[in-house]
Amino acid sequence: VNPQPTVTLADVAAAAGVSLATASRVVNGSTRTVGAALRGKVLAAAAELGYTANANAQAMASGRSKTVGLIVHDIADPYFSTIAAGAAGTVDPHGILVLGNTWGRPDYELEFLTTMRAQRARAVLLVGSRSTDLVHTRLLAAEVAGFTASGGRVAAVGQDLLGADTVVPENRAAAAGLARALTGQGHRSFAVLAGPPGLLAARDRLEGFRDAVSGEVEVFEGPFTRDGGYAAAVRLLDSGEPLPDCLFAVNDVMAIGAMAALRDRGLEAPRDIGVAGFDDIPTLRDVAPSLTTVRLPLEAMGRRAAELVLDDGVRDAPRVERVPGEVVLRESTARS
Amino acid sequence: VNPQPTVTLADVAAAAGVSLATASRVVNGSTRTVGAALRGKVLAAAAELGYTANANAQAMASGRSKTVGLIVHDIADPYFSTIAAGAAGTVDPHGILVLGNTWGRPDYELEFLTTMRAQRARAVLLVGSRSTDLVHTRLLAAEVAGFTASGGRVAAVGQDLLGADTVVPENRAAAAGLARALTGQGHRSFAVLAGPPGLLAARDRLEGFRDAVSGEVEVFEGPFTRDGGYAAAVRLLDSGEPLPDCLFAVNDVMAIGAMAALRDRGLEAPRDIGVAGFDDIPTLRDVAPSLTTVRLPLEAMGRRAAELVLDDGVRDAPRVERVPGEVVLRESTARS
DNA sequence: CTGTTAGCGCCTTCAC
């Protein structure tokens, strides 16, 4: 209750009349145990002095910190913030979570991993689609290997390309499932707002979808954002081609943007054209018309990745856990 | 596990044939300068060996780390994730951001602040509404003072109650402005979905609104969430009272929930009842009907708070920056 | 069980 001149373990030990080692053993969870009497005195002294262990000193002495890194493309994107919430809840009692926002830039990803190595972080969570750039993926895998070799853990949410434990959303299969469901609803001609060509998630969702429908599919690329979806939809509308009867945006955020573009042209889903998304972002479940999409258990994915990375058990090979997506048919594609 | 021979400054110094001190002076930015020749050798050796400074050791030797803590109620809430993105972008080159998710629990807030003290964090950002609980606020202010006294910086986004630099959204004034604008649109009777009674932001928005309209205002409390808004709206609809002609939810997320509840009862905004929110969450700007709300520059607020806390200049008193909200009238309250 | 004694990797006065 008196934290003025940063009190150290030595102060606590002195106040309790015990050795540094004993004090250390009680304030943390050492394997060695301490007699009840001394234990009480140390605890009392620590409380009295308002002792707080210096995490940096602990990390240095023991060779590793309790830090867990969380690397995301963009924390403002609900996809990532929802996963982050899952991870945060799991990491919380076991360590501290440091956030690395890469703004989608692969070089920042690499850089952040280096920073985590500098922190002697216990583990790192790499969340988000890997890129189609093999050179970068190789570099990243090398960094991951280095980090792992130095005693850290790594888990990814995305594609299994890094030689680490990975939670893999089944983008391809789920997109195919969505395509079949839409076909089942009577949709016949499709356009896909495909996201950036550099992201594997975008590619997988596009290809899974395309492979599952018969006939031609028009493709419009663009950023994985609301504005990207809007712009791609505008290009579709301006293409001069006859309008397809359904439009699949490879994520919900783009789908929302696309719907806005349609509205601005006086078009309405599902009356004039069906619209489907992907992810089932919780905050977007209430838009009207409600969006047909593929549900991914985002928070659970974040939680699971954190569990994988926190688990100290020995393991022979990286663990890969596939997460199926669930097709959710809602109003935006309901064909009468 | 067998830790890889992690390279230290001593290794670099040896490889370069210089002293530890010299090596240290070049790899970081010391005030002392080093001859070009040796400087080059050290840099080369560091690159050769793949040296990465141990951040914990640096923090311990210099007494303070580059860590900045970011405390939010719920990172999955777009209000917080947007602010977090602003903060992350600003902190990035200067340090690392550690994320503290409190799930809205005041005791976690306190605990996380302690953790940041243990990290010898350079600064902490406390984002989110303070609570109406004066006892807790006092405790928190004491922790903040302790942290500050030990050399750390603190900035808050919310109410100016902690004796720290603060970015203050003008909840009360903006809510009043919204009320006047709605009245100007012809709305006469109002209900407010007021959020949790324990949060000052909720209280301020409610009171600002209520004070600016003439006549009675029905109030329905509930959590600051989508489900909270839904439930509060249901209570309103079930109250048996005649429906007000406009409903103000104190944040957008609740407003979305309320709109869902209305839809489920076959009601529609603005035809049957107007609906307004607060925050202008970017992801929600495209809902239909588009939501009348109060725009807060969330990302800029996060950025500004980070700037305040990163600025090493001396300051006499805490700086308080007020951020006005901008009323945005959209379809959800357009009265014909 | 408890205390003594080395460091962990780096920064930073001090001398030269």
Next chain:
DNA sequence: GTGAAGGCGCTAACAG
């Protein structure tokens, strides 16, 4: 401009 030496606060062998 450069080097030598003393900690920073804590943990982890080793003795007792």
